[in-house]
Amino acid sequence: xxxxxxxxxxxxxxxxxxxxxxxxxxxxxxxxxxxxxxxxxxxxxxxxxxxxxxxxxxxxxxxxxxxxxxxxxxxxxxxxxxxxxxxxxxxxxxxxxxxxxxxxxxxxxxxxxxxxxxxxxxxxxxxxx
Ligand SMILES: [Zn+2]
Numbered sequence: 001x002x003x004x005x006x007x008x009x010x011x012x013x014x015x016x017x018x019x020x021x022x023x024x025x026x027x028x029x030x031x032x033x034x035x036x037x038x039x040x041x042x043x044x045x046x047x048x049x050x051x052x053x054x055x056x057x058x059x060x061x062x063x064x065x066x067x068x069x070x071x072x073x074x075x076x077x078x079x080x081x082x083x084x085x086x087x088x089x090x091x092x093x094x095x096x097x098x099x100x101x102x103x104x105x106x107x108x109x110x111x112x113x114x115x116x117x118x119x120x121x122x123x124x125x126x127x128x129x
Contacts, residue, residue, distance in 0.1 A: 020064055027054065084107075091104070
């Protein structure tokens with residue numbers, strides 16, 4: 001992958017990271033503002049549901065941020081876009097969806113197949129106990 005492509009991807013990632021951080025800080029601010037409101041909510045399940053949704057979103061953003069940071073780190077170290085298993089280039093299309101991908105699709109699929117086989121083997125062992 002040429003440097004120009006990596007550079008433009010990097011710019012996209014940095015922008016995304018900044019906007020994610022902004023969203024997070026805004027959510028935190030609205031948390032404080034909404035706290036007194038929440039206490040007045042009669043229907044607790046509504047409040048709980050809202051809280052769960054927010055928590056899920058928070059987790060999602062956190063994960064996104066970690067992924068972006070990982071991708072940026074890999075760009076710094078020059079390993080970005082290279083499969084860790086077969087050392088082939090990971091297609092740009094895949095990197096746009098998963099910038100922190102460390103494996104090409106082939107290796108990823110092999111890994112997942114092995115993992116699920118391992119899981120199945122583990123499960124059948126547990127069944128015997
Ligand atoms: Zn590979």
